[in-house]
Amino acid sequence: MADESTQSIVVDAPPAEIMAVIADFPAYPEWANAVKQTEVLEDGPDGRANQVRFTLDAGPFKDVYTLAYDWADDGLSVSWTLVKGQMQRSQNGRYLLTPDGDSTRVTYTLAVQLAVPMIGLFRRKAEKMIMDIALKELKRRAEGS
Template sequence: MSLSVSGEFEIEATPEQVMRALVDVERIPEWSAVHKKVIVESRFEDGRPRTVRMTLSVLGVSDTQLAEHKWIDDEQMSWVLVESDKQRSQEGEYRLTPTSRGTSVRVTMSVDPKIRLPQAVLRQGQKQAIRTIRKGLTKFVVDNYV
């Protein structure tokens, strides 16, 4: 069964600065403790990552995933899971909107694990992911791109 989660927060940076941080996927382990290794396997002509292989550990479960990314200017990045040992499917999106103070970042994610997990545990993991993104990405953007 697939579960979805979303969150929204603001970063005091322009959408372009936030998007530069998102494009820099190989540095995700610097701001997300669950990501152990990230490798870009292919890129679009503009240099943005297309397929990305990630090794991560969430709630004590390790997995290596291959995801395909799509980019819309400095407004949106989305991904879809191509392969994983532990998940049937995963989709997610970052949507960036300029605000008077910077950028509103809306994150949505849907996960369907192969292994049986209590719904409460899966929901807890997803909420932790949103908290990690809010805190880690915000600091990463401010420290490296502003």
Template sequence: MSDLSTSTISIDAPVDAVRAILFDLAGYPSWSTAIKSAEVKATDDQGRATSVKVSIDAGMMKDRVLLNYDWSSAPDKLEFSLEEADLLTAMNGAYITKAIDADTTSVTYELGVEVSMPIPSMMRTKAEKATIDQALAQLKAHAEN
């Protein structure tokens, strides 16, 4: 797996409000244009999604993936990893949230992908960064409304 691309954004919303958006995995299509659908396939004993089938259309990257979610570091960090996909051979990442103050949250998004076809690492990293930046901007817009 490649190194993770990462970016951080400050959101003018309380950390619990931002986490509520991020932890509602089935709700991602309502605020993320890259996520066309998200269907929860399995949950843990607390009702949190642990397996989600996601249809992604992020410009150059279009795929249907089954992601596994790891809640062991929640609520500060929600990690995910690829179980299966049509095109991707690996995908992992995390959302890391931290309260800056009562009304402001820092969100860091980490993402790493590998695809079944050869793509120069510079192009893959650029696509990862574009995906991260778009997701964080859309999360910010949704959380601040």
């Protein structure tokens, strides 16, 4: 079982705009630096992606993996699980959007288990860096749109 990490950031945009950025997988390579390519493999009945393949290059960590998404009906959260990956044994994640006046608190929860062993301290440091960068890039994209 992978340990879970959580981080939050306040974004000066309404939840619907942030969720639109999160759901626009073809645009990820434009704003998420480590994401080199995305491919929506399956759409759900609501038009949002059910499965997406990612090609990731985050320096020493490179992977091609597929995630399955579960979109909340209220538009305030999305969760995902790993379908398959080269470097990961499991991945569970979630974005939770909490309206706060004219802003939105975005809480990102992530649990990753790698296929190769990694010392816990290094893994936690890498997770923190990945989450920190992802939240900052999401904030920049949502506030800029």
